[in-house]
Amino acid sequence: MADDSPPAMRDKEANGSECKQGQGRQAAAATLPTDSAHRPGGRTSETAPSDPAARWHVAIPRSSPFHRQAFAAIDLGTNNCRLLIARPDGEHFTVIDAFSRVVRLGEGLAQSGRLSQAAMDRALGALHVCADKLRRRNVHLARSVATEACRRADNGELFIARVASETGILLDIISAQEEARLAVMGCHLLLEEGEGPAMIFDIGGGSTELVLVESRHGQVPKIHDWQSVPWGVVSLTESCVAEPEDAVGRALRYDEMRRLVRDSLAPFVERIAGPIERAEGNHPLRLLGTSGTVTTLASLHLELPQYDRRAVDGLIVSAQDMAQLCERLA
Numbered sequence: 286m287a288d289d290s291p292p293a294m295r296d297k298e299a300n301g302s303e304c305k306q307g308q309g310r311q312a313a314a315a316t317l318p319t320d321s322a323h324r325p326g327g328r329t330s331e332t333a334p335s336d337p338a339a340r341w342h343v344a345i346p347r348s349s350p351f352h353r354q355a356f357a358a359i360d361l362g363t364n365n366c367r368l369l370i371a372r373p374d375g376e377h378f379t380v381i382d383a384f385s386r387v388v389r390l391g392e393g394l395a396q397s398g399r400l401s402q403a404a405m406d407r408a409l410g411a412l413h414v415c416a417d418k419l420r421r422r423n424v425h426l427a428r429s430v431a432t433e434a435c436r437r438a439d440n441g442e443l444f445i446a447r448v449a450s451e452t453g454i455l456l457d458i459i460s461a462q463e464e465a466r467l468a469v470m471g472c473h474l475l476l477e478e479g480e481g482p483a484m485i486f487d488i489g490g491g492s493t494e495l496v497l498v499e500s501r502h503g504q505v506p507k508i509h510d511w512q513s514v515p516w517g518v519v520s521l522t523e524s525c526v527a528e529p530e531d532a533v534g535r536a537l538r539y540d541e542m543r544r545l546v547r548d549s550l551a552p553f554v555e556r557i558a559g560p561i562e563r564a565e566g567n568h569p570l571r572l573l574g575t576s577g578t579v580t581t582l583a584s585l586h587l588e589l590p591q592y593d594r595r596a597v598d599g600l601i602v603s604a605q606d607m608a609q610l611c612e613r614l615a
Contacts (some may be wrong), residue, residue, distance in 0.1 A: 354425035355381060359415055361456060363391035363434040363519050364490025365577055366411035370422050382422055386411040391434035391491045395523040400438045408444075409451060416452040431456045432464055433491030433517065461513035465494040472575045473498070473506050475599050481568025482509065482560055488578035490519040495550070497557050509560060512553035516546050518578055539615040572604075586610055 356378070357370045367385045371378035388407040390400060419427060435441035435458045445456050459467075468487040476483050480500065487494045494513045498506035516524075521542050529535055561570055574580075583597045586606060 355422045357419055357422070357424045357427040359412075359427065359429035359454065359456070361388075361390065361408060361412070361429070361431040361435070362490050362577075363394075363432065363492070363517055364389055366390075366408060366415070368415045368418060370418060370424060382418055384411075384414055384418060386414070389490075389519060391437075391517075391519045393523070394434055394438055394491070395520050398438065399440050400434065400444050405444050405447070409448065412448055412452045412454055416454055419454075427454075429454050429456045430459045430464075430467075432459060433461075433489060433515065433520070436461070437491065437515070461492065461494065462511070464492070465496050465511045465513060466508075468494055468575055469496050469498060469506060469508065472573060476500060476506070476573050477571045477601070479568060479571055481570070482557075483571040483573060485573045485575065486579075487576045488574070489517040489576055491515065491517040492520070493517055493546070495553060497560070510553070510557055512550060514546065514549040516549060521545065536615070582607065582610060585614075 353372070355370050355372050357368065360367045364387060365385060366388045368383060369380060370382040371380050373379075388404070388411050390404050390408045392404045393399075393401045431441075431445065435445060435456070438444070441458060445458060449455050464487070469485055472485065476485075483498050483500060483506065485496045485498060485506075492513055492515050494511065496511040497509045499509060500506050524545070525538055525541055529538060580592070580597050583600050583602060584592055586602055587596055587600070589596060
């Protein structure tokens with residue numbers, strides 16, 4: 286299991302609780318390329334705060350030496366808003382602040398195609414907290430991204446402009462391709478030792494990304510293929526019938542969810558079948574999950590009273606134990 290924070294970071298002080306239709310293509314390059322050298326994979330808003338010091342996506346000159354400067358990342362997803370702030374510490378980074386809040390930005394998006402006023406207000410409330418932490422921690426450079434909810438919503442760009450105007454945070458609406466690349470970059474060091482292919486997957490609120498990689502000693506894994514489907518914990522729940530009260534109805538609803546995901550991933554499964562079969566004899570496929578869904582399942586597996594990144598990060602759970610947990614929850 287992998288939290289969203291880069292594994293090279295070590296916890297020091299964390300105030301938070303945590304650390305499309307199907308798209309895909311084969312990639313022979315070591316990593317998926319970014320869409321833009323300056324703002325990878327994102328679309329920019331024309332509206333921006335006039336105060337340069339509030340533009341959190343650019344470097345702001347500081348008088349303090351490099352080891353005292355703070356860097357930050359904000360991830361506004363369909364379900365959660367997360368912030369991580371870290372400071373250089375030798376060859377690594379030390380986390381000095383963190384924040385996470387469930388905002389359900391994508392609530393109702395499957396039905397209306399738009400971000401609701403209530404959902405945008407919840408997200409803005411969380412982003413105001415993030416902006417305050419960026420100022421108090423004297424952040425030197427921040428990368429702020431928005432994902433599937435803003436990609437799909439008709440009013441996604443307008444919301445991004447509102448965020449910039451009210452908080453000073455300039456969010457990039459990143460592509461599914463960039464989201465998959467960042468998932469690999471953020472957690473590949475937690476892959477089990479071994480050779481052959483591995484699958485990194487990120488189950489979010491509005492989409493799921495799967496990336497087939499091959500480990501390379503001391504380097505970022507080589508990406509063979511990837512897929513993104515518009516099914517996450519929010520979009521999948523809202524696209525199916527309301528949860529029935531009886532056990533039979535709930536089981537049928539769960540089966541329908543599995544069918545939707547299975548059908549969406551069928552082209553990807555067909556594409557990667559050859560490489561996996563060729564390697565499976567000597568090198569069984571390794572799986573590495575990242576982000577909130579899989580770390581929540583890991584917490585339930587450990588029966589933690591509350592989320593603990595240190596207990597979850599790098600945890601190995603057998604496929605049998607995970608399948609039993611999912612069946613129990615379903």
